[in-house]
Amino acid sequence: GFDISGNPGLTATLYNVGNPEQRAYALKAENGKRRAAGEPEKLPEENYYGWLVNDKLPELRALF
Structure with missing residues (x-):
């Protein structure tokens, strides 16, 4: 449910x-539980490679 197309670092982190x-x-499953509990959704996070x-x-x- 998140559009990560504008953040290549998130895509890099996933792969x-x-x-x-x-x-x-x-x-997605974790955020479903968070919504049901009235908590804010957790956003995708970059690791060091994604930040780089x-x-x-x-x-x-x-280069491309």
Whole structure:
């Protein structure tokens, strides 16, 4: 339920740690429980690799 298309670091994180679909479904399930409990949704988070991709995005774009 999150549009991550504008954040390449999140996509990089999902594929860097593996099982991207499983991790996305796990976050969806967790957020379903949080909504039912009246808690705010947890947003997708970048790991160090994802942060690095976003930090170096201008250089990466120049390569492609």
